[in-house]
Amino acid sequence: MKFSRVKGKFGNGGNREEALIVAEAVEDHMINRPNESLGVVAMNAKQSEQIERAIEARLKGNPRFQSAYEKNMETLEPLFIKNLENVQGDERDVIFISFTYGPVEVGGKVPQRFGPINRASGWRRLNVLFTRSKKRMHVFSSMGASDVLVHEGSKKSIHALRDFLAYAESGHLPHAKEATGKGPDSDFEISVINALNEYGFQCQPQLGVAGYFLDIAVRDPGKPGRYLMGIECDGATYHSAKSARDRDRLRQEVLTGLGWNIRRIWSTDWFKN
Numbered sequence: 278m279k280f281s282r283v284k285g286k287f288g289n290g291g292n293r294e295e296a297l298i299v300a301e302a303v304e305d306h307m308i309n310r311p312n313e314s315l316g317v318v319a320m321n322a323k324q325s326e327q328i329e330r331a332i333e334a335r336l337k338g339n340p341r342f343q344s345a346y347e348k349n350m351e352t353l354e355p356l357f358i359k360n361l362e363n364v365q366g367d368e369r370d371v372i373f374i375s376f377t378y379g380p381v382e383v384g385g386k387v388p389q390r391f392g393p394i395n396r397a398s399g400w401r402r403l404n405v406l407f408t409r410s411k412k413r414m415h416v417f418s419s420m421g422a423s424d425v426l427v428h429e430g431s432k433k434s435i436h437a438l439r440d441f442l443a444y445a446e447s448g449h450l451p452h453a454k455e456a457t458g459k460g461p462d463s464d465f466e467i468s469v470i471n472a473l474n475e476y477g478f479q480c481q482p483q484l485g486v487a488g489y490f491l492d493i494a495v496r497d498p499g500k501p502g503r504y505l506m507g508i509e510c511d512g513a514t515y516h517s518a519k520s521a522r523d524r525d526r527l528r529q530e531v532l533t534g535l536g537w538n539i540r541r542i543w544s545t546d547w548f549k550n
Contacts, residue, residue: 279413280416281302284419285379292377295375304345314355315356316357316358316364319377354369361402364406373417378390378392403437422440466493480496484507510541
């Protein structure tokens with residue numbers, strides 16, 4: 278995860294300064310890291326279009342970039358530039374995120390209008406976005422976590438936005454041990470929880486925030502509020518899904534970096550034994 282703070286302004290649905298910096302980063306990536314696939318995601322269609330125009334402008338009279346760009350377009354996973362609402366299903370090694378929103382004037386307050394993120398389902402779109410990279414993400418933002426104002430009545434998506442920005446800025450995931458209120462995602466997870474319960478261990482399903490959820494967190498019986506380990510439950514189809522493995526490896530690295538002891542259980546092994 279890399280975070281670049283941009284001195285950008287949000288106006289007329291876009292952020293020109295961010296678009297220019299993202300376009301420059303795309304050029305650098307294609308020339309210097311041609312073997313890593315790349316995707317760019319903006320928060321709305323206007324910003325994704327502005328990034329496309331900025332890339333087109335950099336291509337003109339730039340034979341080195343033109344050559345790298347043309348080679349990239351011939352690969353199995355060429356560059357894509359999309360917005361938050363149409364990125365579902367797309368994955369790349371590296372994802373650049375243009376958060377788009379920011380102050381009207383540099384140094385000013387950030388209006389609390391975050392487009393599709395403000396909707397009730399906004400957190401789902403963010404969760405999809407945060408899991409599009411197979412290796413790493415680079416966040417370009419004209420605002421920080423402190424610019425996102427959260428209060429008691431704030432939607433789940435606004436909490437997720439603030440927490441993700443906080444993680445991108447600091448490398449630390451706030452509230453990383455919050456229960457989501459969700460139940461287990463599968464019968465497999467229920468089976469694992471029931472088995473652990475029989476041995477006297479209490480479990481919390483779906484613990485975490487902003488795309489970094491643990492399937493099962495095992496409580497430490499001797500220390501209330503602490504956890505012995507996190508368990509990830511993987512189904513049979515997971516073995517053949519390379520992109521899922523790459524994405525979860527990145528997620529596991531984040532959680533391990535936060536101090537979690539992670540164990541992965543395969544459904545085939547579980548039900549055999």
